[in-house]
Amino acid sequence: MNDQPFLTLIDPQNGNLAFKVLGFDDSRHFDHVQRNNYYSLVWIKEGTGKVTADFAEYGFDENTLFSFSPYQPFMFAPGPIKGVAIHFHPDFFCIHKHQTEVACHGVLFNNIYQPPYTLIDQPSTSSLDFLIQQMKLEMKDPALAQYEILVSYLKIFLITASRLKAGQQPSIRGAENEKPFLLQTLKDSIEKDFKKKHLPSEYAESLNISPKALAKITKSYFNKTLTELISERIIIEAKRELYLTSKTIKEIAYELGYEDEHYFSRFFKTNADISPQLYRETVGVARGEN
Template sequence: MIREYDEKATSALFVMHRNNKLFCGKGLRTVGSNPINTFVYNSGAAQQVVIDEIAYNMPPLSILPLVSNQHFVFQRPEALTAWQFNREFYCIVDHDAEVGCVGFLFYGIRHPMFIKLDKQAAEEMTHLEKVFSSELQLKDNFQGEMLRTLLKRVIIKTTRMAKLQCESYRQFPDERMDLIRKFSLLLEIHFKLEHEVRFYAAALNKSPKTLSNVFALLKHPPPSVLIRNRILLEAKRNLHYTEKSAKEIAYELGFESPAHFSRFFKLYSGSNISTFRNL
């Protein structure tokens, strides 16, 4: 079953998948200027999900947030419920300060993030499934706002559970964890053009050394490594899933020249571009 809300005037799109055997993240539909983000709820048994060619085990009674540029295939998609939305429907960046920790769910340091639900939370999520389904069958002036309100509820509930399950959030003050979260969100927005730690530090009103020290204290990889890994991941996605040339990818990712990109890719992936593309 697929039900959707499509607001022609603003290009806002919200889609609910339930028992959909064809549900996957290959060639995700895009509307307006932005692709679609996804919440996947597994109310049944554990199953495998392959995200960007890496296999993971999705536990039973769990939620998985997926960002718009990830490619994913589930072992049993018909056993899942998924909610998808584009930026025009609900902008993560704009709602970050209002909801709190939206970046933590979708752009956290540790990803993918499988958020486990207890019995009560699972019952509430099942109830929300029914409410979403009913609301998607209505066609009136309140439908879009009601769907946004329901999505916001899912985000807040999921965030609360995720923070309880994240050891770092239990051990360290919110101020430090918010710094990590804001860095992650900035990185997702700017990584194609900004490759230096000093840019992100300045945007966060910190020195590069202070920013690196916070990451070290929380036992996270340093900002420079996270920037590098994000660029490398995007390069691999483009090489694996698109027909773009290495030259096109190099300039899209902010490299001065294709040769510079080629050296970067070989150094940090352990493979040259042509070999990786032919795997």
């Protein structure tokens, strides 16, 4: 399918992957659980199948773009799919630091309320294909300011995909019954209180609904339990702090409502499949300050 199956830039300081464009014509690259220390954009251009991400399963058709954050577990079921993937390490381009420029944090990446995919329409297909070809040309024939050129192409790719995803996200308030308004209130409550409220029962109480009823509604709309939603939101914030700051793990734990640093570390590892310290050492841009 591709004239060159993959192109890779390596970080000369540590030998790790910095940026990669990978063409694929089957699922062998992704048919086992991935827990990478970089961002992945996986564009399925042909074929259908199923993907497991964060322990929820989703079906997909052709022209679907998946977005995965560092250490987010995902796996595609074996099958005949074709497409292209872009991998980039936070050292190469930091989503958190450039949020005002590309606005993809909470849209493409780290969106706990929506599936991790975007449907690519025909006009966007042409635009994204052009950007990928330009990335490949730049990587095959490097010249002055290669990093700046590649980051520019990546930004446009992310902005284009983010605009599509934002337009495809249904408004919870606009659904047909009274439940979505409750779920919008739940989302607002999690965003406001996740640092101090860690239990589903606390949210059920504040919403004046039984924990069992709220659990059933949450699962049916988000394909996740309320415990998973709360945990994911805490982990995203913890990763951001590990990622961008030089705060100690104890300080981060305390800010997130955990007085016991060791309990927090166990919670983090259970949900992120990696310890806070190792996450900082392999991903966090503030790791050199510790």
